[in-house]
Amino acid sequence: MNTRSTSAIIIGGGIIGCTIAWELARSGIRCTLVDKGALNQEASTAAAGMLGAQVETHHPGAFYELCRLSQQLYRDWSEEIHQISAISPQYIAQGILRAALHTDDEQELKSRLPWIQNAEWLSTSEMLAMEPGISPHILGGLRFAQDHQIHPVQLAKALQAGLHKLGCEIREWTPVLGLIERQGRIEGVRTAEGSFYADHVIICAGAWGSSLTDPLGLELPIFPVKGQCISVRTEAPVLQGTVFTQGCYIVPKLDGSMIIGATQEEAGFNKCCHVNVVSDLFGKAVKLLPSLGQAELVSTWAGLRPGTRDGLPFMGTSTQAPGLTVAMGHYRNGILLAPATGKLIKQLILGEQTTIDLTPFSPDRARAV
Ligand SMILES: Cc1cc2nc3c(=O)[nH]c(=O)nc-3n(C[C@H](O)[C@H](O)[C@H](O)COP(=O)(O)OP(=O)(O)OC[C@H]3O[C@@H](n4cnc5c(N)ncnc54)[C@H](O)[C@@H]3O)c2cc1C
Structure with missing residues (x-):
């Protein structure tokens, strides 16, 4: 895939949206990150920053494997952000x-x-x-x-500085009012500043996410x-x-x-x-x-x-809304799960095999329960 001619709009500039923008921009995809306020002013900077893959998991299964993948990626990922941004996210390896x-x-x-x-x-x-x-x-x-642990506010500052350096377009104070669907495919977002179009629309709107997906008939109980x-x-x-x-x-x-x-x-x-x-x-x-x-x-x-409701994030695409990729519902563990989410969503966008099976996290599962 010629990634330089590919574009993506990412709705929501918390840790999940910033990390996905980071991974896509590092792969040469032209990214626009849109937030209703300033970046990282919601859950992502309220967090304590524990990277609790083991302490937070109470039984084996898909969620634990996702946590472990992110745990394994964390050190190198945070070092890369530190190098590019020149800001330390204060990763501390102490258990x-x-x-x-x-x-x-x-x-x-x-x-x-x-x-x-x-x-x-x-x-x-x-x-x-x-x-x-x-x-x-x-x-x-x-x-x-x-x-281990990280400082969420420092991580947010580092990611933001890095995204600027990577050429990501950032639109703060621009609430997305609706998703634009044409011929059965999501291809853009509607905002008070106008409509924006891209090859891929990725929704990472945290606790507010379902207000944008409900009108599509895509039920994501977040x-x-x-x-x-x-x-x-x-x-x-x-x-x-x-x-x-x-x-x-x-x-x-x-x-x-x-x-x-x-x-x-x-x-x-x-x-x-x-x-x-x-x-x-x-x-x-x-x-x-x-x-x-x-x-x-x-x-x-x-x-x-x-x-x-089932404690699992929604990650992937839905048959209900082709063209839209979802990465929301990370509940207590979004800081931990950021690098794995960024990597997996990038793999989906690039049409690559994902490192782990995303079926348990499918946005379509909500209709099955
Ligand atoms: C008190 C507390 C402690 C926590 N501690 C930890 C911890 O120790 N370790 C850990 O791993 N996790 C922790 N978490 C969980 C973690 O913070 C979340 O899982 C994570 O921040 C979710 O990230 P997000 O990007 O999905 O959401 P958010 O950070 O909430 O970002 C969503 C973004 O979407 C934007 N948005 C919403 N609607 C729209 C719209 N219509 N248009 C444009 N933009 C929109 C919002 O403005 C926001 O910036 C904690 C959370 C809290 C509250």
Whole structure:
């Protein structure tokens, strides 16, 4: 394929849209990235940045394989972005400790051991040897040696700078109002600035995605799941790496702050932070890391994860809307899943065999359930 004569419009400039634009532009495809606001102002910069392929997966299957593919791609992908943009996305390879505070949690964690890779069970004293600040009341936990982290805001800055260098056209503050269909094929987008056409239209509109696909009769049940977070700072470091327990995680960043996350609420498109919710989250964090009780509050925020009923993202093309490629519904794991999504969607657009089978993620599956 002569990629230089091929063009693509990408709707939505969060991590997923930016990564797809990155991969396509690197392959020589002319890309236009369109967002209703500024790039990366929604879920993608609300995230904590855990790359939790193992800590976030509760059973083997297609989702786990997708997570593992992305985990394997992450280091080289983030280095490439760093090189081209000259901005570090702050990839830190330090693993994640997943502590059990209750026996049911301990049992669930141990039940993963027969199938999960890169995990070992640590006793309470082994956990405390790694993280002396955590509560001695934990019942032990799993160490996920390959679950690393990145700084989502730095990653977003780096991707944006890199996209400019790669010649991607970026149209911010340009809401897409509708998809243009001609002779049964999607071939463009309608905006207040006019209509734009391309060989490929790729929709990555996060939690807002279904408002554009519903009018086509393409049912993609994607809905917002609010996550409230807190950032705190302590005078001296109290944590070496990321610690995670049921309903709460604490991710230390290079600037000395720690992100505490996150709630999961189906509350529409409201992004307010509520005192009772944030204080409940903080209580969970203090239970895991008691010295946080004295921490300085830096900020609180909320973001809207794009959720799906079966927990799997929608990735691929649909028989309902030829010409349209979908990459939405990455829920709790869009930062982790970005490099794999970018690679797989690029393979689809170039007509190549995809590295993994995309059938479980098909946009057509929603009609079957
Ligand atoms: C609190 C919180 C913590 C998280 N922590 C992690 C984590 O540690 N690790 C991890 O892997 N994931 C994490 N996630 C999940 C991750 O942030 C999301 O899965 C990911 O950001 C989704 O990316 P996206 O590009 O699909 O969506 P978004 O970042 O929401 O981007 C969608 C974009 O589409 C644009 N858009 C929507 N409609 C239109 C339209 N009509 N026209 C033009 N543009 C449009 C929006 O303006 C937006 O910029 C977290 C999420 C939250 C909220």
